[in-house]
Amino acid sequence: MQQTNDYNREVFNGDLGTILSIDTEEQELTVDYAGRPVVYDYADLNEITLAFAVSIHKSQGSEYPVVIMPLYMQHFMMLSRNLFYTGLTRARKLAIVVGSKKAISLAVRTTNDQQRYTRLWQRLLQPI
Secondary structure, eight states: OBOSOBTTTTBOTTOOOEEEEEETTTTEEEEEETTEEEEEEGGGGGGBOOOSSOOHHHHTTOOEEEEEEEEOGGGGGGOOHHHHHHHHTTEEEEEEEEEOHHHHHHHHHOOOOOOOOOOHHHHHHSOO
């Protein structure tokens, strides 16, 4: 998975690829991104990471054939309707939710209608 936007290589944060080859003599690694090979020097390998599992945050803007989404109470502060919706809608064909009924219920019931304290409204109303 690409971890940063790289406009020169035209790969962006969250893009998933498959390692095609590793050239130890040239110190290069080639990654296939949807049929397009992209070459990295060893010095640039900090831009990519293995992605056995991907967080909902990192998956935003992407789709996958299958999504397996674990929902448990251990991190109950993260459970919210919008995060649950985002995770489910990443799946193209199949979404599997694994977890407790309590966690799923909490996620569905919790909306993040948190008040923001930016004072933007007051600034917009002030005369220039």
